[in-house]
Every structure is written in C-alpha cells, then in structure tokens.
Amino acid sequence: MHFNSLNYIFIFLPLVVAGWALLRTTAYGNLFIALVSLYFYASAELWYLLPLFATALLDYWIGQKVHDAKDRAWAKRMVVISIVANLALLAVFKYTTWLTTSLSGLLAPLGLTIPIILIVLPPAISFYTFQSMSYTIDIYRKEFHPYRNVVDYISFVTFFPHLVAGPIMRARDLLPQLARSRPLPSAQTVSLALFMILFGLFQKTVFADNAGGLVETVVQMMGPGAKTPLPPGIGLIFAYGFAIQIYCDFAAYSTIARGSAKLLNVELMRNFLTPYFSTNPSEFWRRWHISLSTWLRDYLYVPLGGNRGASWFVMRNLMLTMLLGGLWHGAGILFILWGAWHGLLLILYRLVPIDQWLARFGFAGKALAAFIFFHLVCIGWIFFRATPEQIGPIWSSILATPSIIPDLLQRYEQYMPASGAGYGAWSAFIGGVLRGLVSENWYLIVFGWGLVLFAAPVLVFDYLGRRRNEEFPDLFLRMNTVTRAVLALVFLYGIIFFARRQAGEFIYFAF
Template sequence: MVFNSLNYICIFLPLAVVGYYLLRKTAFANVFMLCISLFFYAASAVWYLLPMLFTAIIDYFLGKKIQDSDDPAYRKRLLIISVIANIGLLSVFKYTGWLSAELATLLGLFGVTIGTISVALPPAISFYTFQSMSYTIDIYRREFHPHRNIVNYLSFVSFFPHLVAGPIMRARDLLPQLAAKRPLPSHKEVSYAFFMILFGLFLKTVCADNLGAIVGLVTKMIGPQHAQLPPGLGLVFMYGFTYQIYCDFAAYTAIARGSAKLFNVDLMRNFLTPYLSTNPSDFWHRWHISLSQWLRDYLYIPLGGSKHGKWLTMRNLMITMFLGGLWHGAGWFFIFWGLYHGLLLILYRICPLDVWLVRFFGQRMGKLLAIVLFFHLVCFGWILFRATPAEFGPIWHSIIALPGAVIGHIAAYQSYFDKVSIFSYDFVSVCVGVLRGFVSSNWVFIVYGWGIILFSIPVIITDIIAWRNGVEFYELYDRMPTWMKVAIIIVLLYAIQFFGRRESNEFIYFAF
C-alpha cells in the first residue's frame, strides 16, 4: 500500500486512527497497532512478512540474552549472530540476483554458461534490518534495555508510517513512545499532522511524479540501441532526477511523520534543505539524516572515525560511503555513487573549497558560490545513482555537447554580428535570430527544460524560506498566521487537483 493512494488516504489511515483511539486505553491498543502495520506491509504480498518477522524475533530474543549475560565473550557472540542474521538476510534478498548475473557474465568470457538466480526483493528490507540490528547493538553497548513485551517490540519494528522507507528510528527513541499510553493529540497537533500529509502529497504527486515522467521520457530517447541524446537533454535528466528523488523521498518522510503524529508519535526529521549545503559534511547532515546518523554511529565511529590520523580517517570515510552506496542498491553504479561521495568528503577535508570561496568572495557571495558548486557536484552523483551503464555515456555526452551547440549557433551569425554595433537595434535583432535558431533546432530541450523549471521552482522557493529559518518548510506551520495557513492549504489542494498525476506511483526508496 502506498501513501499517495486513495486506499491509504481515504480508507486505511482514517480507520487505523479511529480504531486506535477507541482502543488506546486498553491492553489491545498495541495489538491493534501491530495488526494494522502487518496488514499495511502485507497488502501487496503476504510472504513479505516472513523475512521481517524472522529478523525481528531473532533480535528480540538475542537482545534479552545479551542484556541478561555478564560474560563479555558470550555477549559478543550473540551480537555477532544478530549482525550475521540481519546482514545475511539482506544480502540474500538484495544481492543474490546481481552477484549471480555478474558471475554468469564473468564465466561467459571463458565459455562457461550458468543460469542466474532471481530473488524478489521485499520492500523495506534495508530499513528494518538496520533498525532491528541497532536494537541489539544498543543493548550490547548498555545504551538501551530490552523491552520484554514482544507485541510492543514488534510494533516498533513494523510501525507502518516509517516501515517502508524510514526514517530509520532507534529503539530508544520510538519504542518507549509506542509502549506508553499516549493521550489524544491536540487539535493543533492534528492540524499540523494533516498539513504535513498534504504537503507530502503535493511534493509526491505534483513535483516528484511529473519530474519523473520527464526523466523517463529522456531515458526512452536513449532506448535499447543507446542512441545519442540531443545537446542539453542530459541536463534535463540530471536536474530532473535531482529534484525528483528529493521531492519523492521528502514527500514520503512528510507523510510518514504526519501519519505518525495522528497517533501522537514523533518521528525524527530526515531532511533539512539538503540542496542548500555548502560541503559534503553539511549535505550528509541534511540528506537522509537517519541513515547518515546510523552509518556514523554503527560504522564510521567504530572503525575509528577521525581520531587516528588523516590516512585512517580517509579510509574510514571511504569504507562508510562504499557500504552506504551498496546499501542503496545492487549494482556497480550504486557503489561508484557511494565512492564518489566518499571522495568528495576527502576532497573537502584536504581542500575546503567552501571556506576558500567565502574567504575570497566574502560571506554572502562566497557562500552562494559554495552552494551552487556543491549542488552541481551532487547533481553529477545523481546521474551515477539513476543511470544505467549504457545510459551514462549518452547523458554525459549530451551535457558537454550543449556549450558547443550554443557556440555553433552564435558562429553561424558571426558575419551579422560583425556588421552591427552592440548598442544598436540591429544587434538585438541578430540576438533574437540566434535564439530562434537555437530554439527551433533544440525544441525538445527547451520544452522539457521548462517542465523541469515549472515543477522545481515551488521546491526551491519553499526550501529557501525553510533554510532561512533553519527548519523544513512544513515545520513553519505553527508560526504562520491563520490566513496564510488557509491560503497555502488552498493552493496545495488546487495544485494536487490540477497538476497532480493520478496514478499511484511507488516511492523511489521502496526499491531499497
């Protein structure tokens, strides 16, 4: 079941909220919460429950044994079992098909033919394995005590608002909320929750899905024959996917946080205007915050963090980002994407470009240039993330061919430029002629480019407003006067009605 479907918005969520409110003071409140979460997850396929319950139940019992033991060696063995069970389960479902295909290709070079293994990937497996694994690690570190009520624990693992695509919550932050008898949310909190859900639906149906449609049209132009793209369409692909993935994932988080708020449960913020970052460290404090913190606390710091010198710090950064890329998907380009961001982290440690720009151009201009520079470095990374190896070449060639195409059109009118003064009306006429010539021969780029601008501008504007206030845009809701709340809600509703795509497209991170 997806958040942007009528089944969820009009049937499932209202019934779930009403049912919980009726049972919230009884012993069956979390039994009901667990049942509706399992139903939500199993709506597509019942077998999805098996791997989730397998890892959850194993970690539940291992957590109790780790807590009850005072033998360091035994506790460590139990933790290793938990890690192997979680990583093993994730590897079987996520990487078996890819590795078998790569092995078949390699052996094919030597004339050996083998079949490939196809394994269906359960949604959310990357998220709930990390969440469940952090439970046993925190107990091992004596940072959290295991919860003895298995219903409450399973409710924590399967809590439907954040189950499929996060944020990745720690047991110490979420489990106590679910185990407690919570009061009804206030009218103010309910209003805020509905605004989060509405803003998330706007980001998904109006911005992300329309941008995704344009990106899809560009990739279709490449086709199975790996045709070259016209100049500039690579930029359409790059900018389009850059904002598509942000709007898509931020939309999921907004709807998840709003849905959880209706049950008086607070989920952590997962984004904070990431495209206004000035450097890689700043970006990873603002993008997919729950995953960044998980990798920091359970991988980067245990590896040694930045405490053992420059070279070991670089090694730790590359290992962390390599595994972060691999977590996102089974494929070489996901690994390259992770390594690319690892190199950016190292580059900015050695050469702090943002600091240099501020020092040379001043605080305002320098910071603006640092944001623009790093934004485009992130954009290139998204090409690696989204494109297949066969698509990467045509996309990149289309980007670097655009300046040449513009210069070619100007050169075609060079004789006319030589005959007119730069301050004359004739000069303007020649410039208009150059522009018409470029538009007539690159109309696809112009049309698709305007589409990218149209559906990105609302996000850019709201992000700038939020960035200036240090929050996400929907978190400004309580600070708005009533007339502004009403106006924004009306605009969002009409935008969804007239510009929202009707099909219930899955969220991108459902694939991870």
C-alpha cells in the same frame, strides 16, 4: 499500499486513527497498531512477512539474552549473531540475483555457466534490518534496555508510517513512545499533521512525479530504437531532473510518514533539512537521509575509528563508510561508484576546504559554494539513476552543451527587436523563437522550461525553511490562519491540476 493512494488517505489512515483512539487506553492499543502495520506491509504479498518476522523475533530474543548475560564475551557473541544474521538475510534477498548474474557474465567467455538465481526483494528490508540490528547493538552498549512485551517490540519494528522507507528509527526513540499509553493529539498537532500529509502529497505528485516524467523521457531517448545521439544539454536535464525527483520523492515520503505518525501522537525524526543548500559533503550528509547517515556514523564510521588517528586512517574510514552506504542502496556497480564518489568528496573537502575559502567572500561566496557542491551531487545522481549503457550518452550530451551557445546567441541577435520596435518586429522575434523550438535544440528548450517550472518552487520552499533551519512544513506553527488556508488551497488545487496522472511508486520502496 502507497501513501499517495486514495485507499491510504481516505480509508486506511482514518480507520487506523479512529481504531487507535478507541483502543489506546486498553491493553489492545499496541496490538492494534502492530496488526494494522502488518496488514499495511503485507497487503501486496503475504510472504513479505516471513523475513520481517525472522528479523524481528531473532533480535527480540537476542536483546533479552544480551541484557541478561553475566559474561560480557558471551553477550558480544550474541550481538555478532544478530549482526551476521541480519546482514546475511539482507545479502541473500538483495544481492544474490546481482552476484549470480554478474558471475555468469564473467564466466560465459570461458565456456562456464552457472545458474542465475532470481529472488524477489521484499520492500523495506534494508530499513527494518538496520533498525532491528541497532536494537541489539544499543542493548549491548548499555544505551537501551530490552522491552519484554513482544507486541511492543513488533509494533516498533513494523510501525507502518516509517516501515517501508524510513526514517530509520532507533528503539530508544520510538519504542518507549509506542509502549506507553498516549493521549490523543492536540488540535494543533492534528492541524500540523494534516498539513504535512498534504504538503508531502503535493511534493510527490506535482514535483517528484513530473520531474520523474522528464527523466523517463530522456531515458526513452536513449532506448534501443534511438538512432541519434542524445542532443546537447539533455544530459543536464537528466541530472537536474533526477536531483529534483529523488529529493522531492523521498522527502515527501518522510513528511507524510511524520504527519501520519503525529495523528497517532508519535514523533518520528526529521529525515531531511534543505540538503541542496549545503556547501560541503559533511553538511550535505547532516541534511540528507539523516536517519541513514547518523546510523552509518554511529554503527559503522565511529566503530571503524571515526576521526581518531592519522589523516589517512580517517580517509579510509570515510571511504569504507560511503562504499557500504552505496551498497546499502542497491545491488550494482553504479551504486558502489555512487558511494565511492561521495567518499571522494568527503576526502577532497577535508584536503581542500573549498567552501571555507569561498565563505570569506560573504553571501556570494557561500552561494557559489552551494552551487558548486550541488553540481558535484548531481554527478553522483547520474551514477545512482543511470544504467551502465546510459552513462556514456549522458556524459557526451553534458560535455556537448556549450555547442548550443553560438546558435542561441545567433538567434537572439537575429530576431531580438530594437528598443521601441513595433508589432511587426516583435512578431518576427516570436516567429524566430518558434522556429528555434523545432530546431535541433527544441528538447533542451522545452525540457529546460519544464524543469524550471517544477524546480523553482522547491528551491523557494527550501529557502524559506532554511532561514529558520527547519523544513518548510515545520513552519506551519509560525503561520497565521490566513496563510495556512491559502497554502492548503494552493497545495490541494496544485495536486488536482498539476499532479502527474501516471503516479509512480516512491523511489525508496526499491531499497
């Protein structure tokens, strides 16, 4: 079941909220949340519950044993079992098909064959394994104590708003909220929750899906039947379009998740905070997929040594963390290269603090630093989204972009009317523009304006949030009634008139 489906918005979520409101003061309140969460997850395939239960029940049991252990060494061995079991489960489902396919391709020239093992990837396995694993680690670190009620623990692992695509919640932040009897949310909280859900749907269906449509069109231009190279500049449309798509798609999911949880009087952590205004990679990862970046920091980067030690040691830790972060996202060499790219950016900005140097020039310097780093992020998105066969055409198109400038200048000089020109001159100018649309650069013109149409509002919303160091939906409580009503109408009618009719899944369902 998807957040952007009518079944979720008008049937599932209202019934869950109503059921919880009736049962919240009874012993069955949490059982109800656990059952509806399991239904939400298994509505596509029932067998998805098997690896989920294997992870949850194993870590529930290990958490008890670690807490009760008298011998610290034995407790450590139990935590190692939890980590190995979770990572093994993740590896089997996520990487077996990729590894056997890659190995088969390498051995084929030698005349050797191995069977390719095809395994269906259960949704959210990367999220709930990390979440469950942190539970046992935190207990071992004595930062949290286990909950003995298995229903409470199952409800924590499976809590439907964040189950499929995060945020990755720590047990110490979520489990106590679910285990206690919660009052009904206030009218103000309900209003904020509904605004978040509406804004998230607007982000997903209008911005993410339409930007994704541009990306898919570029992909089709590189398809098997393509007879000509990708036109100059279209590679930029691919990179910019996917940057908008993945941000709006994932941020929309997180916003809808937070809003849905608020209706049950549960607070989920913020997962994004205007990341594309970042001026350096460290700031970017404090603002992008915050739950994953903090997880990697606390459970991987810091145990590796973090910032302690010599510079080369710190750089090694940064690169290992980002390589594993890239591998977490998906099975494939390009995901690893994406992680390596961000690792290199973290190292580069430590050696050459470009943003700090530019910041000395005031607002203009900071804006330029953000502009530069955004384009470095977009380079990474090419690796994240493209296939190995598409990398070459995309880069060729990007590098050829300057070749269109002479043509555009020529058309401007040829058709631009002089000051005070009459109707005929302006008609000739419009005719020249229309002829330009059917030239070899028409894709760039049409796609470029389409991208601006969907990207500009995203930047405006983020800029408004950035001014107060919040996400735009969080500004709701600062708005007056008229502003709230106008925005709600804008989002609602925006969905009705501008939402892409071919609504797609949330991108991070694949992870």
